[in-house]
Amino acid sequence: MATVYVTHSKCHESLLNLLHKRITVINYNVNSSLKSLLDNLLKIRSKIRHLGLNIQCDDTRFLLSKKDNIHIPTKSPEGLTTLMRFWRKVERSKLEVDSTLDIFVTLPFKDRPELLSQLRRAFKTKVCIRFLSRNSDGKFLKKSPANIYLNTASMSATSTSRAGSSQKTGSAKSKLPHYVTGYEKLRTVGKGSFGSAVLYRRKDDDSYVIIKEINIAELSQNERQMALNEVNLLARLDHPNIISYYDSFYDGGVLMIEMEYAEGGTLAQLLIKQQEYLNESVIMTLFEQMISAVAYLHDNNVLHRDLKTANIFLTKENLVKIGDFGISKIMGTETKNLGANTILGTPYYLSPEMCEGKTYNEKSDVWALGCCLYEMTCLQKPFDGSSLPALVNKIVHADYEQVKGPYSSDLKLLIREMLNTNPSQRPSATDVLKSVQKNKWLKKRNLKFNVAQKPQDCYSALYMFETEQVMLSAISNLPYRINVKQISLGPKHFLLLTTDSQVFSWGDNKHGQLGHGDRKPRQSPTKIPALQGQNIQKVAAGEYFSLFCADRGIVMVCGHKSYLGNDASEDLMVPQLIDALLRENIVDISCGYEHVVGVTETGQVFVWGNGKDGRLGTGNSHNIVVPTQLKIPTKQLIANVKCGPDCTMLITVSGTVIVMGSNKYNKLNLNYRMGFFANVKDTKTDIENAETPIALKPFPARVVDASLGWHHSGVLLENGHVHLFGRNVMGELGNGTCQTMQFWMAYKPVKALMSNVCVQLVCGDGFTMVATSTNELYFWGAKKNPDVDKDATLNDASDAHKKLKSARRSWQWKRDSNAAQGVSDDVLMQPTLVMRLDAARTTTGKKPFIRLSTLVCVNRRVLVAIDTSPTLVDVQPPRGTAHLTTYGRRQSAPELNDNSPTRTWIRKELDEAEYIAYQDTGTKTEVQLKSEIEQLKLKLQEQNNTFKDQQDQMAKLHTKLTELQQLQKATSQRSEPPPAYAPSTKPQTLRNPLFPEVKTKICTIC
Structure with missing residues (x-):
């Protein structure tokens, strides 16, 4: 007999993370018909002993189907007929004798007698109907029937630990609505003029989101308008190089904006770490994404007005994400024709027209991006000064040092055009994008993998x-x-x-x-x-x-x-x-x-x-x-x-x-929606x-x-x-x-x-x-x-x-x-x-060339092309890309299977760790050199050798000391990588991951 828990995304409070593992869960789409819910119940193989309903919405009503407009209790005769047919089909097909129907009550409601009356009329056999309500402290009773479904002890422990953590940090209670579960607050990643940005982790898939928490009550009218402006802008923008907006809500005087998390930091942080000039290919790859996003903004009549390297975020794979739209402006007809005149933004990236108090338009964003591009090539800001007037003077006259790095003339010319003091002669974002996309570094096609070249006789x-x-x-x-x-x-x-x-x-x-x-x-x-x-x-x-x-x-x-x-x-x-x-x-x-x-x-x-x-x-x-x-x-x-x-x-x-x-x-x-409330709000x-x-x-x-x-x-x-x-x-x-x-x-x-x-x-x-x-x-x-x-x-x-x-x-x-x-x-x-x-391997350790070169499919037809050649090649398999470091580690490290005593987190760390190929170059270690130096000193002190032998020993001692100094200097600048594992020879029988007892044959081409 089964215990079934039924819920949907419109319910007031999700309790999915508190359910016992043995519970059968039906988390259905409330926008579908009542028949689809019935089908889900009928798919359960065994009879149902306990059926729990967590379907109470924020308006205190119990919603079964939004499409059919079926609530419990229902007011319309048609709805009552549909509801009774539904419960009788469930009773006839799935309910056990003396079964229970448990209704979770997360908010107070008034229609309890009418609800009981309609349900009792629907069932022909004896079905026990119970309401599972909470106490004033939000907890269930210790002997409540809710224990059949929920691990209430875990819920109490969780709430206790949260309260303790809250007291330790001295912070107020969580600003998140109480009906949100399954998320863990990690840390505050930034603070701005209007509030803070907090990083949260979703437990079921380890995904991350940022919540910008803005206390509206503490803001002035203009500041409140700017905060709401960011919400409106993010909601209408959809570009892979712009921070994604997921949701926003207002709770207890706090406006919360939920958005994508870019875990790679900012472009400013990347540039600070650089000790050498960036490659032009890297610069153009990043800048193409930046200008693509800005051109998209301008096409949608949006001025960013605060573009800077600190507002350009990166993922771990260096994918660009432009964010911080707090002071952005939507361009209307008047702004396009006459320009804007409010001076906002970071002084280092202000355009000349903004410094002079003139009206400005989207060309000011192009100027700011030109400053960012200059910063990427020279690793310093184009304009700097000991005071604000000195800085403004340099900006107005475009007084910056010329780009001296190892870059093409096209890139240097592009910077000069973007930093033109005359806005009318400055290119638009679309023009810059077209110019960048013609760059030789971006003309390389999106190649798949660097596979080994075929021999000529293949x-x-x-x-x-x-x-x-x-x-x-x-x-x-x-x-x-x-x-x-x-x-x-x-x-x-x-x-x-x-x-x-x-x-x-x-x-x-x-x-x-x-x-x-x-x-x-x-x-x-x-x-x-x-x-x-x-x-x-x-x-x-x-x-x-x-x-x-x-x-x-x-x-x-x-x-x-x-x-x-x-x-x-x-x-x-x-x-x-x-x-x-x-x-x-x-x-x-x-x-x-x-x-x-x-x-x-x-x-x-x-x-x-x-x-x-x-x-x-x-x-x-x-x-x-x-x-x-x-x-x-x-x-x-x-x-x-x-x-x-x-x-x-x-x-x-x-x-x-x-x-x-x-x-x-x-x-x-x-x-797909990774939003914070995807499992709570039906958005x-x-x-x-x-x-x-x-x-x-x-x-x-x-x-x-x-x-x-x-x-x-x-x-x-x-x-x-x-x-x-x-x-x-x-x-x-x-x-x-x-x-x-x-x-x-x-x-x-x-x-x-x-x-x-x-x-x-x-x-x-x-x-x-x-x-x-x-x-x-x-x-x-x-x-x-x-x-x-x-x-x-x-x-x-x-x-x-x-x-x-x-x-x-x-x-x-x-x-x-x-x-x-x-x-x-x-x-x-x-x-x-x-x-x-x-x-088959030859006596020299090499093998004839063989490769599974092509795999194509349509419907259920699959064709496979195999390339072969008698030319002998090295045994080492081709690497997918230069970045496949984890694969390189797995080729040399012993296999960690599921039955290994090694802990899961250690296996995960090893699988995802960076592999550094390191080979012995023949250079002696510091300990060996010191030992040889001490032996030479002892021989010199003994005075048993001829003058010529002493000269040779002195020369050797000088050589060893020089070698030791070079080694110490090199090791002080970098940490020694771990030694490579000894390569292991794979057997000719492979372990099948799905069926460990089955051995998979290898095709041998002789």
Whole structure:
């Protein structure tokens, strides 16, 4: 028999953190219908003995469904009928005989008799109805029935410890409303003119938020207006480089603003620590984010008016976050035409027009950013003075030292233009952004990983991965000795690009999408003659069309007339140029089933095709037949694009993500809200479709790749971690369950893969796969086709697919019987190692080159390309990036499994610790040198040697003393890093993390 606790986000006080572990919790969406709550109750397997309801809202009423407007007690006859049907279905299907219905009362209410009357009429059998109320001190009675659900002793201890802590610090009682639980106050991180900023930690996911606590009663009218101004501004701004606003509330005379926490400190703190000039690439990467945010502010008619390095915050990955909008001003028509005239801000960053008392506009923010850019290059402020008049005089005359660092002339010229004393000649933020985005340091594309280069004699083999049998089948009739560069899969046809720019296609050809000049299907890969000599760099396959991007940025297309980008009246059988893109240099292109997105060298985005669900980001669902430039509201430079069947993801140069299209099952993570009161206040709105580009909250590291499926999606970060979001009915999110994902989980990596460097990711229909830098392939989710959503059925009736299945030839690898027992279930809820590539080691310690080079997927079709070469290479596996220090440690340190006696926090510290590669250089230690010096002194004192021997000994002594001095000088400037662990040889049998008793075979290529 079960004990069930029912609650929702509208309840007055959440008690989730006090529940016993054995309690079955139903935390439902109060905006849904009463039927959805009934369905949740009916899903419970056993009968219910105790049913607790914590559904009392702030207005003291007990709310069951906001959508159906059902309260207890209800006033309307229709509502009473619905309520009685609901309780009788629960009673008939789930309630045990002599069960209890417990109603938590967190606020006094008057309708207790009427509530009891309606509930007693609803039940036909004997059901005990109890009210669980608190005493005047807020605690339950010691023998209260609430003990069935809650750990009241823990609640008392918690309140006692909080009171003691409060008394020790001498502070007043917590300013947070009493109904907020599950959060821990850490420290005060800053104090300003109007209040303080306090850091809190949410216990369930270890996330952090900042609460700005402002005592409104102590402020003047102008100061109160400025505080409220910050709330209004933050609520309307949405940019990845601006501190995110989550919520605000007013309680007991204190205004509290809840916002994002940037844990990396400020830009000012970063510059103070610098002993040497910053690299120009680092400066331009940071400044591009800063100017992008300011351009966004100006486009939304907002003046910051207090830009300085102390108000520019950083995350641990050096992602810029601009904050402190207390004195910002919203620009109206009058401000745009005549300018503002109130002098506010920090004196060092004031513009000349502000110093002279003239009106100013958004160009003053550009001046302040110019000062910040100068400070980043010279590590000092451009203007300084012994007094305020001296400082103002230097600012008015732009009297600053020229930039002397090792920087390009373009950067020095940009600083000079931004610090122009004439506002009309000073560039706008948008102009500066365009100039910065042309910088050579930002033209480098968003590369994935620094993998090892292929040998010249490297050739590829292509296989289809059969998810149901967990095995590889070779693709028949593949051209001999080809080197695969890219593979693109459409629902009904395939495209393959080689390193020598040859393009092969096969599959369905109803609309001429294979590009061979006819409509005949091809059952095996066939070269496209029309693309010979075109130097194709990228291919993309839609449902009925194909795209080909050449090295000169031109795009060619063939297939269905609706997706050609030329407003064609008939299908194209042979690839032809898209006229509308002839003036653009397209460097990246991707397509879904019926839409196309291209990215130019300058970071601009062009879209065309089917606009359903808003996948084109144009603000509506209309189709577009000719490539149209898409406006990016955040003013960011786009590096790459990834398209799903019905959605699109843009990856920026700074590694953030912009999405548009269908958000079914929250697969784009648009419903994410990390707010302080997300579990108390129902302020989170579900977004079905994003018809305009929306920037997601930045991930813990730069996003370098992504995969978008029908029901779930994922991103691959620069540190090799994988983050997934969306549907989880088949365990495709890899968290060990099939439960719906909490909205904050998308920003937590897949735990089972944190010790691996993932380099490729695909999200299929009901499953997920990743490839690692050590040539390992992991699979989780449904092995068979999940029959849970009929709108995403597979189409395997094509001749090409039948041919591939009939030509199945097992690769030289199969699981043994023991392994088969471990993964015999149809659903794998955690990442499971299904394949690892390896080659036989030679007597010299080297191995023939082998690499899992390509992993692609559409629906449930998965293709794997494996590169091999007889050329011998070093055994050391390639590293994902230079920053993957934890991976380097794991390669040498002994493995710490879950059964290890080592404490969890120590294991976590070791996993996340920085690894410093340190090798013995042959230099003797200080102790050894001192010992040798003492021995030489003793020999000299004995006087037993000849004059020549004494000269030699004196010379040796002088050398040792010099060496000792150099060593002491070096060690005084830096601490000695720990020695590297001795490398361990891995056995040829790997431990399966999901089934420890199962041994996973290694593929050996001889």
